[in-house]
Amino acid sequence: MQDTTIQTIPTIIAGLDRQQADFDYTMTELGELVTAAGMTVSSKVTQRADHIDAATYFGKGKVEEMAAQARGEDVPIIVVNDDLTPSQTRNLEKITKLSVMDRTELILRIFSSRARTREAKLQVAIAREEYALPRVHPSANPLDQQGGGRGASGGATANRGAGETQLELDKRVIRKRITHMRNELKEIMRAQDTRRDRRIHQALPSVALVGYTNAGKSTTMNGMLQQYGLTDKQVMVKNQLFATLDTSVRKLQLPNHRHFLLSDTVGFVSHLPHHLVESFKATLAEARDADLLIQVVDFADPHYREMMATTEETLNAIGVKDIPMLTVYNKADLRPDTHYPDREGMTLTLSATDPNSIRLLGQTLNELLYKDYVTTDLLVPFTKGDVVNYLRDNTEVKSEHYTDDGTAVTAVLGPIDRGRFAEYVQAAVAAAK
Ligand SMILES: Nc1nc2c(ncn2[C@@H]2O[C@H](COP(=O)(O)OP(=O)(O)OP(=O)(O)O)[C@@H](O)[C@H]2O)c(=O)[nH]1
Ligand SMILES: [Mg+2]
Structure with a gap:
């Protein structure tokens, strides 16, 4: 094939x-x-x-x-x-x-x-072999069609049909290939997990774009990169189903020095083959670990409701649950008489190609991701210069000055950083007394 x-x-x-x-x-x-x-x-x-x-x-x-x-x-x-x-x-x-x-x-x-990277190619190849396994048939090989009592050319299996022997052989070869590819994929994934662990360690909030294929996820990613990106590494956008098969993660910076991670990944379609869902679970791990999901919907498609139902079903199938979701009704520019950009609670109506829309999305994320952030005083010993550097790079620092006991920093911290730097928060409280 x-x-x-x-x-x-x-x-x-x-x-x-x-x-x-x-x-x-x-x-x-x-x-x-x-x-x-x-x-x-x-x-x-x-x-x-x-x-x-x-x-x-x-x-x-x-x-x-x-x-x-x-x-x-x-x-x-x-x-x-x-x-x-x-x-x-x-x-x-x-x-x-x-x-x-x-x-x-x-x-x-x-x-x-569509698969381009080694990872995507392996995932698709595994799914294809799994699909092929029960479909290997003796008649697929013209040499086997005589079947029956004729022994295999080596004569070693004289009592069994040549077709049957060949069938078992073919299946064994396929199974071996699957195992081999699974191992290779595991290696790749292990390397990625390490990278992800490192990011989680940095305590950056992560947001994943999900949704039906062709809804505009990659366009939204690019819009965000244009306004808030730290690099100009754009992702591919194409008017076709399944343009994206690999997950791209980018670090973005909202005003106030607030960083978060945004990931763009494979789109969904109804009745996505079971083998594919299984093998793409690893790719979709970004969505499973996200703090917030953005479901991008093609609002200009008359079937957008069914597409949303499909997205929910697929998210369930890959084990995504209890993650807050922002719904983005995209391509509003293609709908006559639709006012955009517009927000109502957890729902946005916008066009991913319109800068004002992207700004509204940025503001919404700022609010949602940072609602538990508070202005916090810290006293960091001079020996911990890396902590001060971290605060400068990853949080909004309101003030910073040296004291006899260390660097006094006032910064806006989220719950994770507050926990992580609890001893410096306490040191600041003690010093104030
Ligand atoms: N008019 C209009 N077109 C849009 C908008 N957003 C995306 N598109 C177009 O929709 C098509 C699909 O966009 P993508 O961003 O590649 O969609 P995707 O969700 O990443 O799709 P897959 O990667 O295939 O799952 C492209 O032709 C985009 O230019 C929008 O707001 N308005
Ligand atoms: Mg895409």
Whole structure:
């Protein structure tokens, strides 16, 4: 199987309408996923049914109809709006004589073609191998098709079907590859964890951008970097699904010297394949450890409510809970008669490309992240120059002067720093008496 995107191959997208509330939305989304994979939608086929046919997913008549339609439109691939069992895929391919791709395989292909870093590539490759494992089939190898009593060419397994032996061998090879890749990924993650630990140690508040793919998370990150960034390291923005697959973390500085970390990460889509969610859990660790989440919503998309529900579900699946969330209704510029930027409690309506909007977001973060911050006096011994440096770099220092006992600093501190520097706070209290 090639990993590259298939260029402009026409497809038929097909779905079983079992009266799911989100059926139309997932069909629209499937069409967009097909485009994101570099293919085109030639036509759409749906079947109303109460149940799934165990052997062929769709009813037999519908399968014949689809095959005929595909022949008529010269379409080589049918993309199904659901996960198929390995045997359903095989049966459908046999009857239609076409390639059949399920939703998971489609998403895996898009992720494969987008992955850039070693980490993302490994995560996608693991998910693909996991997906492939139950689908390895003796008939996939033409040499095995004779099957039956013929021994393997070496003759060592004369009593078993050559097909079966080859199948076990293939599966063992895949499992080995998965283990190998998991180990490599663990190594990479360990290095990142160390980096993250160091950041947590610095006690900087962290904020994670989350949300449906293409909502404008990376654009928001770039807007914030432009106004508050310490570097101009922008992230990639593209009008396509899953432009971002890797997590980027940047240190930002709000007015008053207040630093925090902002992370941008992979976007979500409905029914994100289980294997992908599993393997991307590590990438999404930034969201799990965040002090605050910013859910970016494409307010200009008529399906934005479903997209928000999808985001909530995915966050639950990766184990994110009890983290306060700011909801950002983005792309307000594309909605007629929408007043922006605007804030109501934990909800903002804005446009990530508009500087005034970004300023409102910055002010909101300043308030939310620093509400427990208080002006605190500290007395730091001269031997602890690193503490004074830390306070200068990471907090708002109101005043600083030397005394006989050390440096007297008045700074605005959060609960973590107050705990960390408790002895210097007490020293200041004692000195004042
Ligand atoms: N008009 C308008 N377009 C926007 C706005 N914000 C983002 N976009 C566009 O929306 C598209 C997607 O933006 P991204 O920032 O890449 O979205 P994302 O959420 O990071 O998407 P993924 O990384 O694919 O999950 C790009 O074409 C942006 O230029 C906005 O406020 N107004
Ligand atoms: Mg992005």
